[in-house]
Amino acid sequence: MTISDRNARPRLIIAGTGSGAGKTTVTLGLMRALAQRGLSVQGFKCGPDYIDPTYHTAVTGRPSRNLDAWMTSPEYVRDTFEKASAGHDISIIEGVMGLYDGKDPLSNTGSTAEIALVTQTPVILVVDVRSMARSAAAIVLGFQQLDPELNIAGVIVNRCGSAGHYTIVKKAIEQMCGIPVVGWLKRDEDMSIPERHLGLVPAIERGELKPLFQRAADVLMEGTDLDLLLELATSAPPLNEEEVIPATTAQADSANAESGSNYDPLSNSVIHVNNRHVSYAMQPVIAVARDAAFNFYYPDNLELLEAAGARLHYFSPLAGESIPTDVDGIYLGGGFPEEFAAEIAGNQDFLEGLRRAAQSNMPLFAECGGYMVLGETLTDREGVTFDMAGIIPAQVQMQKKRAALGYREASSVQDSFLLKKGEVLRGHEFHYSTMTYRDEETIPYAYETKGMRGLKQEGYAAGNIVAGYTHVHLGSYPAAAQRWVEHCLAYRQERDMQR
Template sequence: MNEEQKVEPTMKRRSRFVVAGTGSGSGKTTVTLGLMRAFAQRGLKVQGFKCGPDYIDPTYHAAVTGCPSHNLDSWMTSNDYLMDHFVQASEAADLSIIEGVMGLYDGKEPLGLTGSTAEIAILTDSPVLLVVDVRSMGRSAAAIVLGFQQLEPRVRIAAVIVNRCGSASHYETVKAAIEESCGIPVIGWLLRDNSLSIPERHLGLLPAIERGELEPLFNYAAERVAEGTDLDRLMAIAQAATPLQNPPVELGLLGQSIPIDTSPVIAVARDAAFNFYYTDNLELLVRAGARLIEFSPLRGEGVPEQADGLYLGGGFPEEFASVISRNLAFMEDLRAAADNGMPLYAECGGYMVLARSLTDRAGRQHEMAGIIPAHTVMLERRAALGYREVTAREDNLLLKQGEGLRGHEFHYSVMNYDNTQRSYAYDSKGRGGSQPEGYVRGNIMAAYAHIHLASYLPAASRLVEACRLYREQRLQ
């Protein structure tokens, strides 16, 4: 009997590991991207995952691997959903690489694991590859790894990569110290190399990725990582990961599947200005019966004619405000959609575009769609950051009054409303307390929060059902 036959039928083999850091800036993103590209160059299908709500790193992953990356967030979604999603999304992959967030144990709570890389490693029962920045230290590196090893026994640190070594002899010093004190193999190292620095998260980053300008960096990272890392040993660690079982997730809450010829069409704005979408949000809309069609306002496209609903995600519309403003077809289609009662859902950047104007950081004002009676103004300092728990103030496209969703908010703008009566979409609760947020009117709903539909599964069905009803009315 071979090894595969010994596995229970309900169990799923998933070769995987988590790349974690001792803290932000330790080099885990560089290592992750280098490993992803290096394994892909070996002919493996690599699937990327990102711990937490971040959008930028998954964009890197997609560029390096050639397939969409998925977020794993243990606060926004249930543990059962997270596990089901991970098992399903990794099914076709030869190797899944999960990039952590911040330091291994950093999360939503000072004394807990919620929202941390460690929690994701425990939930997915994944071995951890710890990235340690060893600049200006020798044996002290062992003390750092030992502390990470002992803080939480349920986390299995299977191997270490040491980053920013001064020389080969420096590497041998820290390797010997870590392995002797911790019993954990050090399987790779990187020299200090400014050429390996991932660009800062400036607002032109995503267009640069789309144009392929970072390909040389990705290939260089893969070359350096492969040169200093025992990839065969790391792959063996990944393949030895415990088989996983699909938990029973009530995806039946999404409703019955709809024949493709009667499925409502949701148009999704997708380009460098509108690109912040959780992959599984889109998948959940499809599971609920929608057919998605992408279009690009930056390429001069308007809303597709067959659209029965519209989803404007977040991104960086402020960087392209003049281009968006000049796309008269897009602006006119937005206004017509709103006037005709088409379901129109917008988050963050999309919310900004529905306002009357957008003032960029240079003080230039650009005319926007004018659907929401407000003016967006960009600030030099961040206006909001953090998890949000939102509760509907009245029935809307996603929720009944009193129902809630979880999400994340991150923006550098404020929305200044005119002196008109405003209906808020949510009560939004974060670290600073609760406050009303967003805008709702008829089939229009918009807010700053990037919500995760898996935090309340009926929400996806509600949006698709609204689009189906609009479709029936439109075709009468």
């Protein structure tokens, strides 16, 4: 299989009838099987999830990208897909929840179906057929009829009891629905994805899940027609580059017109921040914590910071590293700090570096796991308490029950290096910890967030610190990335003047 047309983007969306139907197993098995054929596979994930893209990256060997038309926009999604899929043999997009499940029960907003329509991608529907035969056809037919514009191109049936069971289900679906059943997976209780909050990323990085990925591929290849899947992938219409709006550029230009910036990402010698020419010797540097404890970053966020003129300096607190010297900002992403609380607490250089940065008014942005580390203490699931940075006057407690889940519109409560008061970033919240402040009445909240359950005050913003549980997507308002970099540059210039 080769790419003959640069506008051609062979692609499939692997969608499920609901959560637990088996789409992650099918996605990983398919990615691995295609890679074993020598194909270059680019992974994508519908929605805000961080874990599944980490799986994809481990299987394909290249970073997977999130596609979320609610957090960003349909134009942004098309642009992201067009750029990331270029030069690869096939793109595999994993869905989220059920095909039509999203933010709004009355529309496709935030759903896999929305991404399929936006990117004009054929859908492979994964159906769990345990304890059913012809009824499986009724399920597929219902999915077809709910939105006839959607191209449900084929079906993979999961958890079949036997080859005979598969034959019955296949005949029923193909007779009533007019689309091929391209394969099946037998019932396999040993092939299950581990719970999502128990340190999966460290396990992936150690290679512990490679046997699971290979087993998924082996099981898929036993009963699936890969050649037919490739035909369906190549049936996707070519992407018309003239119709793909470069949303990142368009939105950034609009924001730059407001802020007065005109950064040119093609320049090799200068950056332009707030109408000032700045040499790369003066380029602001943002330290980004990146290891098994801090690893939840949307690639778009990092790229938007770079496009705004920042240079990113990655470091690992778990490797004993402190805040790098001569940086002008800090980005602490989410992840699993509770799994490494002892190591983090033992890295006093790192914690002291955070405290010094806060005292010097360096722009410091932290979300979810990073937010937790800025507190005074962190108590893990076993009840052991560890000292953290102590920048935020609060204690963090892990719990077995999920504390929050869902999309958020985060409106800034006050002016900061990220947002002006009232400006909004969109994002997602998902955590098992709670943050308890010593004085609830005097909290300088960062955001007022809007979710399914209404409004709430969230996070912490004081001095040049902005922190909270919400994982924001800078693609929802690229002006925030530009403003962040401008504040880092101002910090650098003031620091250099004082030397």
